[in-house]
Amino acid sequence: MKIRQEVRALQQTGILIVCALAMAGCSEAAPTEPAAMTCDITRLGVERTITVTADTGSIESLLNDGEVVLSFDDGPDPRRTPPVLDELDLHCTRATFFLLGDQADRYPDMVREIARRGHSLGGHSWSHANLMTLTAEAAHGEVSTGMDAVNAALAGTGPEAVMFRFPFVATNAELSADIRKMGLLEVGVTVDGADWTKNRPEESVDLILQKLDLAGRKGVILLHDPFVNSNERVSLLLSRLKQDGYKVVALGSAETGQ
Numbered sequence: 001m002k003i004r005q006e007v008r009a010l011q012q013t014g015i016l017i018v019c020a021l022a023m024a025g026c027s028e029a030a031p032t033e034p035a036a037m038t039c040d041i042t043r044l045g046v047e048r049t050i051t052v053t054a055d056t057g058s059i060e061s062l063l064n065d066g067e068v069v070l071s072f073d074d075g076p077d078p079r080r081t082p083p084v085l086d087e088l089d090l091h092c093t094r095a096t097f098f099l100l101g102d103q104a105d106r107y108p109d110m111v112r113e114i115a116r117r118g119h120s121l122g123g124h125s126w127s128h129a130n131l132m133t134l135t136a137e138a139a140h141g142e143v144s145t146g147m148d149a150v151n152a153a154l155a156g157t158g159p160e161a162v163m164f165r166f167p168f169v170a171t172n173a174e175l176s177a178d179i180r181k182m183g184l185l186e187v188g189v190t191v192d193g194a195d196w197t198k199n200r201p202e203e204s205v206d207l208i209l210q211k212l213d214l215a216g217r218k219g220v221i222l223l224h225d226p227f228v229n230s231n232e233r234v235s236l237l238l239s240r241l242k243q244d245g246y247k248v249v250a251l252g253s254a255e256t257g258q
């Protein structure tokens with residue numbers, strides 16, 4: 001609780017500084033870009049972007065000491081994804097969202113909103129089936145229909161999604177080889193915040209930071225945007241990453257066929 005109070009105090013201090021700057025003459029900044037007005041060195045921000053293709057290989061191996069990638073699985077959710085996007089905006093940082101095909105199909109506007117706000121997209125199968133339990137043909141169908149739904153929602157508004165994360169991060173050599181053949185990059189998880197358990201946001205974030213230490217202070221962090229406390233978790237995580245000197249690396253898909 002004390003940590004959260006301190007974080008809130010820090011956030012409020014930052015907001016006050018930004019307001020003071022705005023009153024001193026920064027107010028002519030375009031009102032359509034509210035996040036840009038607050039993107040100074042007090043924010044977590046984005047250190048650099050890695051442009052990925054199917055041949056990029058392990059993301060973890062491309063990260064330097066102190067660098068993390070933020071990722072969110074199982075969305076989009078029209079009620080719970082937007083507050084997560086707001087937290088990311090507040091910290092001027094970018095993440096990758098691995099979307100379920102049936103959710104992308106149901107909420108295409110939400111898919112476009114995630115992309116519009118500067119985040120990259122990947123697929124996470126159509127229905128979150130454990131692909132290791134399916135026939136090869138059925139598993140292939142889960143991947144392809146899931147990716148098609150994400151890309152149909154994007155409808156040519158940006159680069160095609162080329163990243164894929166297996167549901168439950170459950171794969172084997174055959175499944176991984178199949179998605180490579182489909183032109184997709186498999187993105188794994190270094191640090192799981194275990195936000196699918198009943199742990200509180202503080203416990204998730206403590207766990208993430210402990211696991212990052214064990215992983216050599218770098219890696220791909222997994223959280224979920226459609227959960228009850230998702231925005232509170234991400235708010236706390238981003239503040240703690242900033243305090244601990246971590247840098248965020250964004251993943252971006254290369255423009256193809258344009």
Ligand SMILES: [Zn+2]
Binds near residue numbers: 073074
């Ligand atoms: Zn998932």
